[in-house]
Amino acid sequence: MRLPRFYLEAPLVPGERVRLSDAAFRHGIQVLRLSDGAPLVLFNGDGFDYHAVLDGVSRREAWARIEVQQTNLTESPLDLCLVQGIGKNEHMDLAVQKAVELGVHSIRPVICARSQHMAADRLQRRHAHWRGVIVSACEQSGRSRIPEIQSPVPLRGWLENSLGNECRIMLDPGANDSLATHAFNRDAPIEILVGPEGGLSEQEVAESSAAGVVPLRMGPRVLRTETAAIAAIAWIQLHCGDMG
Secondary structure: OOOOEEEOOOOOOOOOEEEOOHHHHHHHHHHOOOOOOOEEEEEOOOOEEEEEEEEEEOOOOEEEEEEEEEEOOOOOOOOEEEEEEOOOHHHHHHHHHHHHHOOOOEEEEEEOOOOOOOOHHHHHHHHHHHHHHHHHHHHHHOOOOOOEEOOOEEHHHHHOOOOOOOEEEEEOOOOOOEHHHOOOOOOOOEEEEEOOOOOOOHHHHHHHHHOOOEEEEOOOOOOOHHHHHHHHHHHHHHHHOOOO
């Protein structure tokens, strides 16, 4: 039976007791009905799993005693970044969630011509929300490192901020070349640009191409933004990463 996993933003040391977060308490105690002595796994983003047992449960809080620290081997050997055009809430959440489950190391939300307009305060709240989606996806998928959710920037800001050694691609149904014909360098960071609902505009495709981003298609069908992100990451992990 798979042990429940919970993220704690705190130091974790074998032999010590830690208080579960409010979110972990709600899910572990109120939803899963775990009781004193139940085994569980904790992680804090340092790359380790911490096997623990519940050691004190009340109506308002729960404590766990950490027993063993264990290396977690679920991280992909590829340095993958999803550069996702900000779209509708549910589509964006799904793209972020599945990208984490598939092993990306970071996510860069970008504001595109067809992105939903958001005021700065709402965009900040969405950024915090995406962080929560990422943590939840790590709990579910068994990862012990938390992929970075970078601050949203206009697409042009991402295009102008290149280290020079990345393999940058964008999904474009009208591209001449495809994912299957592109030669990926497994040792270089791979950044995958996916447009929002409606895709990238012609001007954005042209500007991205001029900045060195390689347009690639994914077969004869036009995919939704979240489907395209999931399919592209899965294809790259299958052929270049750890899903083969």
